[in-house]
Amino acid sequence: MNLSINCVSKSYNKGKKKALDSFCAEFTPGVYGVLGPNGAGKSTLMNIITDNLKPDAGEVTYNGKSIAQLGKEYRDILGYMPQQQGIYDDFTGVRFLWYMAALKDLKKDVARVRIENLLNTVNLMQDANKKLGAYSGGMKQRILIAQALLNDPKILIMDEPTAGLDPKERIRIRNFISTIALNKIVIIATHVVPDIEFIAKEIILIKEGKIIVQDEPVNILENVKDKVHEIYVSKDEVDNIQKKYKVSNIASEKDGVCIRIVAENKPQGFEVKTVKPSLEDVYLYMFGDESVNF
């Protein structure tokens, strides 16, 4: 099973804004995390893979065949969970899943079994007959995950799957994804680095429509091995440090402040300790010079 993004490009605003620029990637069964700042092209990529958007150039193929030509066949093995959004407030949870089952062309008995299993999996059995309008944000996320899994898809696209979930649910969903991903291609776009840090087979870092890095987490971390340091300073020096370095964490301690920074070279003039990098440090290292858009 193989999903290929072959030099896909997509522009908006009559070519003025390039969302994806000759994007190439190969996906095989496993979990893939897509990380990038706002405007990097993640949503565009998701929409192209789900055939909601046609690329300006290049194509997406599944097992060597273009997904545009496969059409129904491709959508039959696709599951999509977009970022939290509006759903039918008047639908109950169970009606919504039956509706999605009808859209996914499931047989009635198959649908019945799967809906029941999925409601249990996402812990919504008790709220199944409540209207979606009354669901909390987290519950809406869970029902969206459930609908994405209804047709037991071979390709699962998830956009911020754990947004709005509490830590316990996050862990649950994360573990659930890693169990089902054995024979699926799961592509997760997220800002929550811990969601993919431990379960992803490969991480794709994307910036301005281009892949910066696509590699296993351990290799990516290796690239920033000696670039993450902790320094101990007084409270007065914190501002100065923030102006000079990329700061990934500030922790108050008994006799000062411990600042975790990402820098090419070890900072001079401080009590410094080089530490093991995390994926967040990598994110900061790669995208830390992006101005924050408020």
Add this chain to the structure above:
Amino acid sequence: MKLVAYEYIKIFSKKLVLVIVPLLILANVFLYYQQQVRDNEYIVKNNPRYYELENIYRSIPVDKALNEISNQIDTLKDFHIIITANAANNPGFQAILEEKKKNRPGLMEKFMDSSYVNDEEALLRDLFLYEELYTQLIPLTNYKDYINSMQNRADEMLSVSIFNEKGAFSYRNIIKTPKDFEHLKNITLKVGLDKGIVSATQFSVTDILVVIVIFLLCIYLFLQEKESGLLKLIRTNKKGRVDVAVAKLIALISLTIVLAVVFYGSIIIIANYLYGFGDLSRYIQSMTAFRHSNVLLTVGEYLSLFLVGKVTVCVLSALIFSVFFVLINNAGKIYLCITALLGYSYISYVFVHPLSHLNLAKYINIIYFFNTYSLLGQYKNINFFGYPVHNLWLVMACISVLFIILPVLSVTIYVKNNSSVLKTVSFGIWSKLKLKVIKPGRSIQLINHEFFKVLFTGKVYIIILLALLIGYNNTYLKELRFNQEDAFYNSYLNVLSGELNEEKVNFIVNEKNRFAYLPTEFANIRKDYSEGKITLHEYNEKKAEVEAFALKEEAFQKVLTQYEYLLKVKESKGLEVGFVNRISSDYLFNNHSRDIINGMIYIILLILSICVIFTNDYKNGMISILRCTKNGRFKLFACKQIVAYIIAFILMVIIYTPQYVNLIKNYNVENWGVPIQSIMIFQNVDIPVSVFGFIILCNVLQLLGALILANCILFLSVVTKKHSLSIMVASMFFVCPILIQSAGINFLRRYSFNNIYLMFTEFSISTSIWETVLYYMVLVVLGICFFVLCWNKYNHNLLTFGVRKR
């Protein structure tokens, strides 16, 4: 002020506004121009010549001018006879001409010396213009007498006991009326062409177009932020409540004023261009249309006040709409409520009797307020709790109060957040009931879910209920009563209906002969009595019998006319025609206003039902999930289309069934198997079909038109993606034309979807079936095109809106 500026930006940044408003302004001007050129072509084309003639008689005393013009008309008519007699080799005309020459010596010489000898066109033109000038002068002649006689008429009425009841409205009204006209006794009236002023100030199409524009402005000012979820964000800011609400109202009012001035002003300008307004300093009472006005205004003042009045009413409408938009969240519900308000206003205005104790409902409503001509140009006292109050002052007082209440109400609701205003227990109960009674659908049939979405998520069940209510209201539950003439006619048709055979012909001939013999019969009975051949009792009996028979004469004349028509058709077309009860056929086939109203109701309900089918999925972003599924493309699209068609069919059945129920229940529908050409209005129909077959054909065509209409509405909803906008645009394309047609602009019928509701009119007017065939061919092609375009848009419009770039 900054906030107001931003509200203007919100409006003017919308391409739809920048396209629709100029289009509507152009349409407004075009429709007025077309109507005037069609109805008054002669005057428009010969305007300079009219004013030339008017100038001649302006300074002459009115009576003398009338006399001279009358003589001139007679002379021109005689000249026309001369020309016609010379051109046509007709002994009749020659005889008339000889008579004329005898009575008017010198006529021929006068004609030969005139400029009309070789110019018949100029003769006809001048004849028409002189007659028009004569009509314009008439109001000037006896105006003083009319005013002076008011007191006498009042005294006469008060001499009748029913009007002399002190303390009653009628008494007070009679006393008041002469006093209200006292100041007009000595005014000087001058001649002037009234066509421009009257037509410009009575052109009701502009009202419809302005209301549409106001609705559009309200959508962008109030509804868009609700639908996009921005309202919560705006309300959390320091200036996000009262300041924003006030800014929106200021923007709405100012834009309404400007647009009203442009819309109505452009009509006045065009009217001046086409007709001219003449001397603006003359009093409006110089024109027949304003004879009964007691407001002393010059023409110039009237036009200015007219414009001010219209602007005021438009602003009032905008304020009323703003209350609805602020109070209600759902575009469909707003549309329904505003339609209900306008519908109630229209019904009250049209159907409440002016002297009824409910006349306040007739005159204190928005539809009446729009009739600025009536407010300024007609004298009317409204029964205000027994006291006669001049309509103008009452309306002004009412509007002044509303101008204070409505903005305060709008701002208050906006600030308080309408969800707390609208919360009702009943909604909660209904939701619980639905959950218990309607099992959450465990179905894998896509169409079941799509129906559920439309009916409940889209609240279309309310529309269906409303349609049922309207249908019920249109059904005559009580027995229909006929007047004497119609009752006699019905009794004749009970005997005669069906194919014309020898027996029926003999019956008609015998009846005809008996009517012809009636005077002789009367005379014979009198003679027999006077000769003592019959007793008084017998005389009275026979006389009563003959008199009773004589009462049927008018009804029989109708039968005879029908019979002669049937003979003509039988002879010319060789069809086996027969009698069809004209009262029944007129009820069904010759009821243009009912067809227009039904069409209007149908299209409004259809738009409200269908616009929600696609827009719901776009609104909540579900479209991206749906389209990723196996059946989420063509199958889902086809299901939605089928749902739309079924709704179109159901609404059609509900709205149009009552007229057939009424027909079968109350009218004679026997023997409608005869050819449709048996009915006079369908004499030109050139298809061999029975009356029943014709009804079925028209209904099938109507249904086909409705399905094509559904296609078009779906396409618009897929293009606009927003519920409120799709309703707006669909209304503009499909409701506006029928509203304009109801205002009297009939030429739109074949250039819009109006014709599908007016199939009976279409067949009665068109001279060939091919005209109807062509119309439907165009519709079918349109339908197919819109289906394809809609599919392409749905399938290929791949989230160009709403992609969150991350």
